[in-house]
Amino acid sequence: MTVTAVHKDPAALTMTLVAEFDAPPERVWELWADPRQLERWWGPPTYPATFTRHDLAPGSRVEYHMTGPSGDQPRGYWDVVEADPPRRLVFIDGFANDDGTPNDAFPRNEGRVTIEPIHAGRSRMSIESRFPSIEAMEQVLAMGMEEGLTQAVGQIDAILAEGAAA
């Protein structure tokens, strides 16, 4: 089990996920810093990602598109806010127009990635996602629905549990 903790806050619209890898931080960082490796994991098998512009220096823009089962190609971009290899990456993830320019009609979400060594070549990565609205979350999910639908049911928080009992 590589995912060690998940915290979801439906009211604040944030999710923090912590995972451990059997590799030092430098190796985990490569998965973000090398676009060829990044595109092997960013998109689900049904929506593979292709990164057409990639530089993780602060202030840089990363451009990518996904390719859906029916040939649709939604485009996205990241604006890199902070980068401290191999420890920290903060970026804004947004949707883009066909020409790659940011599509301001869609909300953006912020991702904060932290990678730290644990011991003997292992590391811990945490990713915190913050959404400005539920609409933003729905749009991100539209590009990964297949996986979303295979989720385990359960994980109903205290409010829902209490609601069912009331």
Add this chain to the structure above:
Amino acid sequence: MQTAFEPDLVFAALADATRRDIVLRALGGREGVVELASHYPMSFAAVQKHVAVLERAGLVTKTRIGRRKVVRTEIEALRHARGLLDQYEALWRGRIDRMTDLIAASRGTRT
């Protein structure tokens, strides 16, 4: 009255601690606005305003029971918000699995 699910209204409504507390208290649907207001160190009008925000978001409804009107939480709206976060978690779990596979594959070739 059935209110359509308006995501942004729901999350704006839930962003306030007092309103989240009202949502919890109203799960049983036994108290009216007056009783709810007695739990908070604020004016009746302020609590009434919070209930109105929750009502517009479809998170609570007012139901008449005899001569009283009680405030009741609509948990479907909450469940929908929670469901989206669950899906987002699944998306990231998929990504972590693929990252793990890539690391394992590269270790295999570097012996």
